[in-house]
Amino acid sequence: MGDLVIAADFGTSGVKVGVVDSSLTVLARVTETYPLSLASGGMAEQTPEDWWGALAHALAALRRDVPDLSKRASALIFSSQLLGLICCDENGTPLRPCLTWLDKRAAPLGQKLIGGFPEVLGYNIPRLAKWLRIANGAPAKNGMDPTAKMLWVMQQEPEIYARTRWMLDVKDWLIHRATGEFTTSPESANLSWVMDTRQGREGWSDTLCALTGIDRSKLAPITQADAVVGPLTAQAAAELGLPPEVQVLGGTSDVMASALGSGEVADGALHISIATSAWIAGFFPNRRLSVPHSYATVSTGLDFRPLLIASQENAGSALDWVCGVTGGGAVDTGFDDLGAPQADDPFFLPWLAGERVPVDNDSLRGTFHGLSLHHDGAAMRRAAIEGVALNLRWAMSKVQREKGVQTSGALSIVGGVAANPIFAQTLADALNRDIRVCSARHAGMLGTATLAAPFMSWAPTVTDAAATLKLRSSAFYSPNPDRADALAARAEKLDKIRRRLIRSYT
Incomplete structure (x- = not known):
């Protein structure tokens, strides 16, 4: 070997x-x-x-x-x-392109599946109760989960669905x-919302397959x-x-690869991944769920150990867009030399593709608030960096209420945007917490490699191997007290702006 x-x-x-x-x-x-x-x-x-x-x-x-x-x-x-969907024949040949996680065309079907009188938060109460009890969650309203995508193929491309042997x-x-071989992971199965995630009962659920109309025989074995x-x-x-x-x-x-790559494998130890999208995640000893704030734990491929995921749609994608439209060049360099933040800098809400946590609303859209004639591209790029950081602060304010969350000590961050020192410092200031940058651009790759540790006799368990990665910080940022106070005040103002904007889209 x-x-x-x-x-x-x-x-x-x-x-x-x-x-x-x-x-x-x-x-x-x-x-x-x-x-x-x-x-x-x-x-x-x-x-x-x-x-x-x-x-x-x-x-x-x-x-x-x-x-x-x-x-x-x-x-x-x-x-x-x-959250992708590939319809394959019996030989595994794709019958159409993959509907990726970003694909939202199935949103109306997803909303029809989950809604109906009597409703709460857009969900039919009896169906929601069944989903929560069995799966510890339910399909999102934005159509991005495989559940709605499968229904879309059934209804819009019935000839493809008829030829589909496996939905992967x-x-x-x-x-x-x-x-x-045909397999799937517990994470993919969980997020199709037809998996029973209760301890000792993990596997495909006939009850939820019947509820959604998804053919269980087209689902691969969970591995x-x-x-x-x-x-x-x-x-x-x-x-x-x-x-x-x-x-x-x-x-x-x-998501789990990033968790392993961050080295944060203890229960309640959170990390943040910031790339195209962003998420706050961490392992817990049991299932967690917040229906109002649209996050939950999912069963992972480490003996179904629950991993909390609070996902936000826009992070690096929003920074890249702002860089492009303001003439800032590439996102890696477009946020250099922006000048000091100003008290009247505009606010930026990075909802360019809707949002999921802590408000699940696909209709939300990005906004610059408070633009003036004297604001230039640099001011807008400063607002973008701050806006993404404060959006994560908004989500973290909900997640950190979970019992057992570690709220002290340095918070690990990974992902391509984490490598940007301006963003990392802004996030430290926004959260008023020390930030540890792990193997920013390659945490997912390293986390993936830890899965081979027992097979290769490198470590007794995957988590034993992953825990060593926590010691490999590439940078460390402490909050600047003055800037942290200023961002706390701006966050308070932004909360009021955010509430009004959400109402305008509801």
Whole structure:
């Protein structure tokens, strides 16, 4: 057996692939991009073969960096974006492009599924009670969950649905492409809202399948993240340039990969991931749920251990947009040299694609509030950095009320935006809390690699391996008292603006 693992973290815009050794050191890494097709009506699709092609290209580059990779690689592990839907035939061939997590065209169907008199917060009360009891949550109103996407294919593309043998998430298809096996993760199953997540009963729920009309026979077996699914097929091995003896593990979602990569694996220890979107997450000893604020724990591939996820739609995507429209250039450099914050800087609400936590409302839209003639692009970019940070403060104000949450000590952050020192300092000021930046751009990849630790005899458990990553901070930020006070005052004003805006969209 070789001494290296290959971890591939598939995001919305590209895949990060790394070669990792027993000390969880990345020996080489490559990022390959792939297209995302956007269109009116909420369409956001990707071609699955583009993911596979990007993986093959990345591995070709890694073999140049690590010449003996083919001899030393022992395991291949995937993590990926969640909430996708790939309709496949019996051979695993996609019958149409993937409806990605960003796809919202099914929102009306999703709202019809969950709504109806008697209602509370837009949910039919008897159906909601059933979902909460069995699944610890319910489909979102914005149509982004697989539940609504499956119904959309049933109704809008019945010929595709009739030919569909398997309905898979992104990682599920990648594992099939690599091994020929059909599997899914507990996270993907949970967020399809037809899984029983009660302790000791974890698995597909006939009751919830009947409630939604989803055919259970089209759902893949649920597999643990660190389980060995099988070796590479001969075709996959040839395409990837790896020996067929390389074992493929069950893998996980980007959310759990980031949690492992942050090193925050103790119960109640939160971290924040800030990339295209953002989320606050942390492991808990039991299920948690907040219906009013639209977050909950999901069952993970670590023996169904609950992971709280409070997801916000807009973070890096909003910063990138503001950079583009104000002539700031690329997001990595567009927030440099902005000048000191001013007392009359505008407020920015980054809801460019709606919001989920702590208010689930797909109709919300981004806003600059308080613009004046003297404000320039730099002022708007300052407002954007502050707006994303205060949006996370808004979500954190709800999540930190959960019993057992660790509210003291440094808060770990990961994701591409976390690497931006201006944003990291602003977040420290906005939360009035020390911030520890972990392996910002590659936490997901490293977290994915920890899944191989027991298989490779690197550590007794996945969490034992992941805990060592907490010690690898790349930067540390303490709140500036004056700026923290100023942001607290601005947050108070923003709360009033936010409430009025939400009412205007409701």
